[in-house]
Amino acid sequence: MTSVKNIYKPLKAKLTEVIDESPLIKTFVLIPEEEFSFGTGQFIELSVDGIGEAPFTPSSSPHVSDKLEVTVMKTGYVTEIMHNLKPGAYMGIRGPYGRGYPVEKFFGKEVIILGGGCGLAPIRSLLYALEHIKDKLEKVILCYGSKTPSDCVYKPLFNRLNNTEKFEAYRTVDRSDEEWDGPVGVVTTLLNKIRFDLKNSVAVVCGPPIMMKFGTIKFLEMGFREEEIYLSMEKNMSCGLGKCGHCMMGEYFVCKDGPVFTYNEIKDTPNIWS
Amino acid sequence: MQYLSIIKEEWDKAIEQLLLSYTIFASVESEFGIDYEIVNPANIGKISYNKAKPATSLKTFFLPVKENVTSGASMKKQRVIIGAPNCDIQGLKILDEIYLDKEFSDIYYRDRRENTVLISIDCLEKQEHCHCTSYGIKPWSDSDSDLAVIRNGDLIILRVNTPRGQEFTNQFSVVHELRDENIISEIEAGHKKAESLLNESNKGLPNYKETGAIIKNAGREIWKKYSANCVSCGACATICPTCSCFLLVDKPGFEKIKQLDACQYPGFQRVAGGEDTLHELPERFRNRYMCKYVWKPEKFTSIACTGCGRCIEACIGKINKNELFLELAT
Numbered sequence: 001m002t003s004v005k006n007i008y009k010p011l012k013a014k015l016t017e018v019i020d021e022s023p024l025i026k027t028f029v030l031i032p033e034e035e036f037s038f039g040t041g042q043f044i045e046l047s048v049d050g051i052g053e054a055p056f057t058p059s060s061s062p063h064v065s066d067k068l069e070v071t072v073m074k075t076g077y078v079t080e081i082m083h084n085l086k087p088g089a090y091m092g093i094r095g096p097y098g099r100g101y102p103v104e105k106f107f108g109k110e111v112i113i114l115g116g117g118c119g120l121a122p123i124r125s126l127l128y129a130l131e132h133i134k135d136k137l138e139k140v141i142l143c144y145g146s147k148t149p150s151d152c153v154y155k156p157l158f159n160r161l162n163n164t165e166k167f168e169a170y171r172t173v174d175r176s177d178e179e180w181d182g183p184v185g186v187v188t189t190l191l192n193k194i195r196f197d198l199k200n201s202v203a204v205v206c207g208p209p210i211m212m213k214f215g216t217i218k219f220l221e222m223g224f225r226e227e228e229i230y231l232s233m234e235k236n237m238s239c240g241l242g243k244c245g246h247c248m249m250g251e252y253f254v255c256k257d258g259p260v261f262t263y264n265e266i267k268d269t270p271n272i273w274s
Numbered sequence: 275m276q277y278l279s280i281i282k283e284e285w286d287k288a289i290e291q292l293l294l295s296y297t298i299f300a301s302v303e304s305e306f307g308i309d310y311e312i313v314n315p316a317n318i319g320k321i322s323y324n325k326a327k328p329a330t331s332l333k334t335f336f337l338p339v340k341e342n343v344t345s346g347a348s349m350k351k352q353r354v355i356i357g358a359p360n361c362d363i364q365g366l367k368i369l370d371e372i373y374l375d376k377e378f379s380d381i382y383y384r385d386r387r388e389n390t391v392l393i394s395i396d397c398l399e400k401q402e403h404c405h406c407t408s409y410g411i412k413p414w415s416d417s418d419s420d421l422a423v424i425r426n427g428d429l430i431i432l433r434v435n436t437p438r439g440q441e442f443t444n445q446f447s448v449v450h451e452l453r454d455e456n457i458i459s460e461i462e463a464g465h466k467k468a469e470s471l472l473n474e475s476n477k478g479l480p481n482y483k484e485t486g487a488i489i490k491n492a493g494r495e496i497w498k499k500y501s502a503n504c505v506s507c508g509a510c511a512t513i514c515p516t517c518s519c520f521l522l523v524d525k526p527g528f529e530k531i532k533q534l535d536a537c538q539y540p541g542f543q544r545v546a547g548g549e550d551t552l553h554e555l556p557e558r559f560r561n562r563y564m565c566k567y568v569w570k571p572e573k574f575t576s577i578a579c580t581g582c583g584r585c586i587e588a589c590i591g592k593i594n595k596n597e598l599f600l601e602l603a604t
Contacts, residue, residue: 007378008343008522008530050526076546092528236543238522241378245519246543248565251572271551
């Protein structure tokens, strides 16, 4: 057999740290055995040896090449076992796959990012990437919503962003608790409070399907053009290579043609929000 | 077009000789019908010629139901497959587009493709559900298989379709250039007869493109009606020469087992959170047709239904997709 890369073979990566982000969300810090780089918004297939693999967009900076961070919500069989892994364990990674955020298209613009729940994971990677090129950007505004204050991931991120030139970050929660004194309400309500130049802005949405749907509707109502709304789509994926068929969404393979699409590209595709 | 001829008796001997250097599969006729068998000296005489079509599609030779794609071995011996009908040869083209794409080429698929000599048959008769011509596919191959084989009385005629086919025939010492115009005319007449048989029995069936347009606009009621007898067994997808969806299953040691999957199985698109766009049976049933006639044509250049009719033959619910299309077309 000709010796060319086997597309199905994972690269081993050592788990060096597990960070508790919220009761259901942990971040896994991985050191791949070989050099591994990715573009922000691209995803990897992360596997637990002998158990299974699932797609995740790394939450770390694409400019850091010696380690990789992946934020995982405990949702199903594989992620539950992932949550029990301890530093020292080896995981498998395949990728990076798909089309990430086209950050070069954001040059000279204001980037308005709407995130919900664990959707902040890909967004954090995007924020790192945007920080890296902030001289070329006008402004970056993050609006983030979580169910409760304790469900918010990367809490220190918000202060850091608010102390970074050209960056603003806002938070809301669906349900308050005793310590929360910030806004309460769905994440789209934050968009009413921010100031930006509509004619020179792009929107990025990432979160649970229902939030993606209403976030997109809100941006459209605000006057954003369909091709300026970037959505990070999520589907059942097995191979990540545009072959296995699981992530087919109309004529698109979300794994290869996405996961980042503009709303304009997929607005006529059925079942995009489910 | 170059034709070669060899006396049938010599051809059988040549195949036996080739068994020393190749693993040979051929469509063989038995009391159960026509299907592929591994060739051995005892069944060479039973190889089927001129008849449509093996029960199993050609896909099986290139995409096994289950294979280890992290530590699987490469092919030890070159293969020859005799008896593939053109519907299956055309089906292989979309598999090539998926599995040999420039960015992510599947080394296991490629290994099998590179090490297989394809000898197609000319279908000079049809089976009940054959409808290749409705989708613009001829019942014989003159370009995409390496060689095509036709039996004409005591002669075996080989049509040379590719340089690899030409090279392969160099192994036969008793092969001659066919110059008998009468035999060539007979072959051509056979093609025409097969085509008209196919056209006649599939009169009114919309073509591939039209099918895409009508199923795209079809309402939920029709999918409900035709999926009523569907038990989600996935036989239609399993037997289909172009359905190639799969699932990767993890084994200890970071090994991956690739096993064929189908959108007709419940849970095919279910995500960990529980959402499942194909949860409802009519949706799932519709998905396969949308994939074949609407989405794949937008994405690939090759056809995703070759009109082999095996999905109709395999369905235990007796669902006939052509009846569905005819109902939609009228």
